[in-house]
Amino acid sequence: MRNIIRFRVLFLMMLPALAIVIFNNYIPMFGVVLAFKNYNFQDGIWHSPWVGWENFKYLVQTDVAWTATRNTIGFNAVFIVLNTLGAVAVAIGLNEIRGMKLKRTFQSTILFPYFISYVAVSYILYAILGQAGFLNSTVLKFFGMDAVSWYAEVKTWFFILPIVNTWKHVGYFAVVYLAAIVSIDTEYYEAALIDGASKFRQMLHITLPMLAPVVIVMVLLQISRIFNADFGLFYQAPLNSGSLLPATEVIDTFVYRNFLLNGNVGMSAAAGFYQASVGFVLVLLTNLVVRRVSKENALF
């Protein structure tokens, strides 16, 4: 009590952020009860009748829920691998560039896609994949091939989406890894040079091992979010094309579609709850592993 009076101004300072977090994050947490209710607008959240696991049963019966889960995990797994390999390669490469100007230019251009919104990305993608887009009008024509309706070709999106994601994010991760490489003590390289280690051997025996802890932490952080898909990428990049859903439906788009477009409150809430709880468990597991790998990088 004495503390509260003594620090009353500090408490007051924290009030706005606390109010926002309680409103925006904590109150909706209680809304997970919707997953166990048959929601109707007259009765509202609290007075709508309970239905037990009914919504989940319904969810399990839809094939789409399974497709969405598979896509969410599958794509995210591929993204993690591509982002990590790509970013480590770019970071190591950038570190070897001698001219500062050249290095800066490369870094800026590779980071650029990270800065534009997914709506803008969808336009860029349309310029490439559209009916009259660059691929159809120039590339395929050059090879004497027929135009392809990319926005209807399901299978191609298993490749297009990872390419788009890598394009957008590789610069971001490369910057993080480059920062870690720059901070490696140059004495290691000097010693290696005296021992006659080649550039490749230095990379293999100094750079990569020294970089490993950062990479591991970054990968684990991404794994903890493997159940959350990037809504912009999966909804906006394919222009919400209905025929592509087998490849582009993820849990986030599934919830959005069923809730706001089809008005299916119960099942969407159930899917959201399923996503949140699996995600929660994954974060806890990840943290456990990070603590083992490097304690100071653990989340809590």
Next chain:
Amino acid sequence: MEEVVKSSAVIRRKSKIYHANAMSPVSYYVLVTLLGLTSLLCVLPLLLVISVSFSAESNILRDGYRFIPEVFSVEAYRFLIDDLDKITTGYGISILVTVVGTFLSLLVTSLFAYPVSRPDFPYRNQFSFIVFFTMLFGGGLVPWYLLYTQAGLKNTLLALIIPHLVVPFNVIIMRIFFTNTIPHALIESAKIDGAGELRIYSKIILPLSLPVLATIGLFQMLAFWNDWYTSLIFINNPKLVSLQYLLYKVISDLNYINSGTATIQAANAVQETLPSETAKMAMAVIGIGPIIMVYPFLQNYLVKGLTVGSVKG
């Protein structure tokens, strides 16, 4: 004196090693080429969009999208002038939300991060955890949407601002910055001199924290500027359409025609009111333009911010 001699020796030694440890010219040029190609792949698609927006529509219809406009034309931009009021509304909403949102977000975040960074504040860990926990678990879209709707926030600018105000990661970065760079003795001595908490915050903490405020401010600017998701969910009033959401609507109308769900007549009817192919790309340029202009400035700070964040995430 000794130190100067020593450091110049280090420099000499380093520069020697730098030469001795250089890659062979051939592999260096291979590396430069590879990175150059990667860089090109990152910006070429954007150049395609820009060049199409400056092409004559008839060329695009005949040859498809090309990198070099056969006939330079600004007809696409002239076409967009018809939609000028929509575009200016979009810019207005986006700028308003970005400016107000970024300012409020910095204010609220720093007001929270400062107390929890104070070593003498007994509840700092408990309060940090309250914000931090929101990174671990959430209620999901459905309850979140219903709450905002029932609170009457649908079709209000607040619905575009509130969701981005408190980002736990930013709180963590700011807290670390305060803890590491502002000595507690400074706060103590200010107190002895009779300064109140608010005065310490505004006259000591904030001026000393300009680097982290700039970094997080730019992160937030980007988040507010690029956001179209909250508009998609909460906005259907045409007066509140932000620039990104306007872009979204233009291209999703186009998809409606492409997907074949519309009948031919409906498609034709819509087609006439829709901008042409080049106008679409001009629309994209208008949407991306501001980012390109502030990019050199932005990326510098964000690289610094990312580096801070990676040291201790």
